Amino acid sequence: MEVALYPFEYMRIIQRHDEGNHLPHWNPFKICSDKPWDEALEDGGRGYFAPLNDYRVVEKLGTEKTGFSIRIETVNKVKIPFQKQPVILELTLTHLNKDDFDKIQVGEILKKGTKKIREGTSGQASGNHFHVTANIGFYHGFKKNGNNKWCFVYDKSLTPEEAFYVDTSKTYIINRKKYYFVGVNYNKGMTSNEIANIDDYLATKIRGTYFGDYTVSAIKVFQEKNNLNVTGDINLETFEKLLDKGAKL
Ligand SMILES: [Zn+2]
Known part of the structure; x- marks a missing residue:
């Protein structure tokens, strides 16, 4: 998408x-x-x-x-x-x-x-x-x-x-100017509401707003399944694929 x-x-x-x-x-x-x-x-x-x-x-x-x-x-x-x-x-x-x-x-x-x-x-x-x-x-x-x-x-x-x-x-x-923009790039160490939504979608073992090891592993699995570069980070390509597959972002 x-x-x-x-x-x-x-x-x-x-x-x-x-x-x-x-x-x-x-x-x-x-x-x-x-x-x-x-x-x-x-x-x-x-x-x-x-x-x-x-x-x-x-x-x-x-x-x-x-x-x-x-x-x-x-x-x-x-x-x-x-x-x-x-x-x-x-x-x-x-x-x-x-x-x-x-x-x-x-x-x-x-x-x-x-x-x-x-x-x-x-x-x-x-x-x-x-x-x-x-x-x-x-x-x-x-x-x-x-x-x-x-x-x-x-x-x-x-x-x-x-x-x-x-x-x-x-x-x-x-x-x-204090607008809350939703980003398409996320990597380990970041904190945001979108990471909680991604964790929910990927059903990671521990879910929350922090992009930690559980999120990294779940993203790697998701990327592998979807023939994306397996990096553990989220870029535009991975973000759009998450949306295609039904993540709420
Ligand atoms: Zn103006």
Whole structure:
């Protein structure tokens, strides 16, 4: 099962969905709302959107003054955290500069690993960043809500922790702003709730949040059975196989 992975090489979130000028995007609006976060990447330069899933460009919109945006969606259905059924995940990226915006074609596929779109400052952003929203369901339009905020209105807007798993071998976390991200990489010595779920699924002799010797042995058996590299560590490949086989992750 393909998992939705955080699509930037660095995670340095500078504004959550529930603070600053993002709060009026959804509070108290139930219908005309979105839940944006600001991703500023490594430093003050212009880092790339670096997808780890394939995306299709659905729409280009905006102006220099309001900010250039693109709407994209995953080509395949992907598994997102905390939800059982895979979904088409729909993203919006805002504050692109005109140079990158002009290069993008509607209908174009941004393949996994493509680096084409950089963070920018269009729409009077104070510094280079992406204003991102993640969503599922039907798109109802770009609409202004009663708080005077323009929102990408879908059936459901997701916070980043609801939309993405994080592959820490691909994304270096500088600041996750207290979002709880589910990772896909685990190894001996780590502690997390997901390890307890993995232990439960593998029915290890001693179960809990700690990745100890029992988890290592159980993972090795699982990897051997499923023709994966037998390492005792969990990487993306093993994580996705665990999901395929029914682990709750
Ligand atoms: Zn923003």
